[in-house]
Amino acid sequence: MVKIKFTSVKMKKRKQLIKKLDQVFSEYIRKQNANEYGMVECFTCGSVKHWKNMDAGHFMSRSKYSTRWDDKNVQVQCKACNVFKHGEQFKFSLKLDQVYGKGTAEELMIKSNNLQKLSNFELKSLIEEYSSFS
Template sequence: MAKKLSRSKLIKKLDTIFSKYIRQRDAKKEIATCFTCGKKAHWKKLQNGHFQSRRFYSTRWDEMNCQVQCAGCNVFKYGEQFTFGLNLDSKFGAGTAQRLHTKARVITKLSTPDIEELISMYENLVAEF
């Protein structure tokens, strides 16, 4: 019988599979484009950038909040938040960035079964690519 993973390990597993999903979701023939600067690269060389910080569980795994970013934008330019917000509004409609900002401030606590369900769902989605 397999040992149950701790909550922190389940969250790490969800972060990993979710990141893989986001990067593959926006890739065409395995090439994805940075949401903020337009740089193109293989999806494995890019990152899952968050508009609202990962510390907010209500938006941590929100597919609209997460977009493909190059390391230059995501790490060295702190996510290019202003450009990220403008691009979110352009892609999903005016007010999207503000709605995500508001949603991020809603306290959310996922149960262990919720996290396991999300892991399973994203593993299935990644398997389709």
């Protein structure tokens, strides 16, 4: 009984850490790409808006933990591309290769299939690292 309770507390803690890291990382991606007025360009359609009105969109899905907080895999996207057009994955792949070099999209796809489990300690370090940018 005690052990089960302990595990569920631990899992809850982990869930909170992941949620927090998603938040700080999303903000980091959007702010890092913003100009002095806070404006950023959508990676897949080029529309420009304030970073607060943009999303951080994933090329390989967030369900893949090895690329969930990869700063190539996650780019600024407008809500039209990220939500209504489901991430524009094909355009995303073309732009990745254009910006970072041919083969980048494929590399990310391969990386996304590596099983990676970050420890809670690693999650906390990443939260600290990305929080320091804001």
